[in-house]
Amino acid sequence: MMTEMTVDEMNRQFKTGTVFRAEDVPMSCSPSAKDMEQTLHGVMKMNGLIIKSLEEIAGRGANAVTYRAGKKFGHEVAKYFxxxxxxxxxxxxxxxxxxxxxxxxxxxxxxxxxxxxxxxxxxxxxxxxxxxxxxxxxxxxxx
Structure with missing residues (x-):
């Protein structure tokens, strides 16, 4: 899959011997995540409604928005390999x-x-x- 050269390069860029995935790093949360669950669901529902509205308003233009976001994300990630x-x-x-x-x-x-x-x-x-x-x-x- 991934070449040794790439792993070594990533380690040099991050200046560490270990590479963590974001979900492997525990996040402290105050108040607790359980206390914020209703708020989180509300925010996720709001984001879903915004995305749905964008699709309805932009119509075919919504594809251009997602393409642009994907392209920008790709350029950001490409820096790491x-x-x-x-x-x-x-x-x-x-x-x-x-x-x-x-x-x-x-x-x-x-x-x-x-x-x-x-x-x-x-x-x-x-x-x-x-x-x-x-x-x-x-x-x-x-x-």
Whole structure:
């Protein structure tokens, strides 16, 4: 999956011998998370309504908003690993780095040899997300 060189590079960038995933680091919370549960559900419901409203208002433009957010996120994450011309390997490495935050894997149709499919001048990469990416984003950002 991930090359030793990449792990070493990540360790140098973080100036530590250990790399933690965000969900492995305990967070102290005052008041307790249980006390804030109703508020958290309210905020998540509000965010859901905002997203739904954006889709209704923007219509087809909502796709552009999510594309732009994904692109910006990709540029931020790309800072943490080596450049790689093999898109399949790069996606595997990204999946490994983000494991537990955004869990996905490459998928290909049974009749295809490769995960990156080009048909009629369009390129497709199929990804299977194991959890709702909106819920994962809210959880990751503490919302």
């Amino acid at each position: 080596q450049k790689n011309e093999d898109i399949e390997e790069a996606l595997r490495e990204l999946s490994y780095i983000l494991h537990g935050q955004y869990t996905f894997e490459l998928w290909k149709p049974e009749d295809k040899e490769h995960y990156v499919v080009t048909e009629n001048g369009e390129t497709f990469i199929y990804l299977v997300f194991h959890d709702c990416i909106v819920r994962q984003t809210l959880r990751r950002n503490g919302m």
